[in-house]
Amino acid sequence: MVEKRFEEIVQRITNPRELRLNNMLDPYFLGADEEEQTSEILFCTQDWERNQRNEIHGGAIASMFDTAMGVTAAAFGTGNVSTADLQVSFIRPFLSGAFIFATQITSIGKTLIRATCVAREKQSGKIVATASGTFVPFKK
Numbered sequence: 001m002v003e004k005r006f007e008e009i010v011q012r013i014t015n016p017r018e019l020r021l022n023n024m025l026d027p028y029f030l031g032a033d034e035e036e037q038t039s040e041i042l043f044c045t046q047d048w049e050r051n052q053r054n055e056i057h058g059g060a061i062a063s064m065f066d067t068a069m070g071v072t073a074a075a076f077g078t079g080n081v082s083t084a085d086l087q088v089s090f091i092r093p094f095l096s097g098a099f100i101f102a103t104q105i106t107s108i109g110k111t112l113i114r115a116t117c118v119a120r121e122k123q124s125g126k127i128v129a130t131a132s133g134t135f136v137p138f139k140k
Contacts, residue, residue, distance in 0.1 A: 010071060013027060014026060028043075038072075043098070043101065066083055084112065087131060089129060101118070112135070
């Protein structure tokens, strides 16, 4: 059931009427565990995300975390969320072509949803960054 919600949310992100940052990041839903309240979302490197050192820009990485955790919070929560807080810890440069963002919901309340996320290089499995976020559920 939760996988269908993920697919609907990611479909809205990747096929909007207008070009937006979320769909430019082009998230790909890999899977979720409803009991564990976890998900995995893949982001593939795009040229526009790179800085002058040919690494993924920190702002793009923060946006990937925000998207991965926000989609997860929306799927496990009420369906729509807004970011209240986002903290990112960069561990090593994002150099490879694809990254898997594994999100864990740590708490769902009436007014806040909290999550943590780990980004790994798809090929090597090495952790490249971690993040935590707080999201506010709302009805549209």
